[in-house]
Amino acid sequence: MIRSLYTAVSGLITMEAKQDVVTNNLANANTVGFKSDNLVMKKFDDVLIENYDKISGGKNVRNLIGSLSMGSKIDETLTDFTQGSIQSTDKDTDFAIDGPxxxxxxxxxxxxxxxxxxxxxxFRVSMQGYLVNDSGDRVLGVNSNTGALEPIFVGNGKISSDPNNNLLIDEKVAYRFNISDFNDYKALRKVGDNLYQGENPVQGTGVTKQKSLERSNVNIINEMVNMMTTMRSFETSQKIVQSIDETLGKAANEVGTVR
Incomplete structure (x- = not known):
């Protein structure tokens, strides 16, 4: 009975974590460039049940009853890096990456x-004249004159881009966007503000498109289905816990009562 209680509670914990992931995906369905997450679950290793109630030759011997699942647990959270659709805008400082x-x-x-x-x-141009994101972080580019990787300084100039990821200021090539990619996306870690942290970047092959933004790749219909499925699974495990609790209460308070 106690084992079944642990199994049901492990399901509650897993479903709660799953619900958090689904809720976060839905909350960011309209966030530019957001990549949806998926919680991967797996079960605990089965345990072997045995007792020594069987008597053979006047001695209690080992009696294998079977195995018992100890419920589910969180394995890992995977991010879906599938590209979202690209939407046109009328803003010169909006850029999307078509490709990796x-x-x-x-x-x-x-x-x-x-x-x-x-x-x-x-992006937008800051008061200091640098190209920055919504959090004020400066966008990096390769200076066309020095070849150095540095924050892109726009000043009061008019910006445009070409198919080679070059950034033109007043129709002159000033920078090339530093498009970075990674051989293993599993090494990327979300750090908030729609940013990722990673090591050993390589040159990306994606092409920048001006006056465009990449939409989130969240599939709202699938996430709503996942939410309802998760809620129902949570309610089922909750009812099992309540049923076990009531049974344990009767066993402790009623069974064997002397009247």
């Missing part, structure tokens, strides 16, 4: 500059 790759942005924290990666190309 990420924009590289620089964030200054505590005097240190950290590089993060994103598919969100909803």
């Amino acid at each position: 790759g990420f924009f590289a942005v620089q964030r200054s924290t505590g005097g240190n500059n950290q590089v993060f990666y994103t598919r969100d190309g909803h």
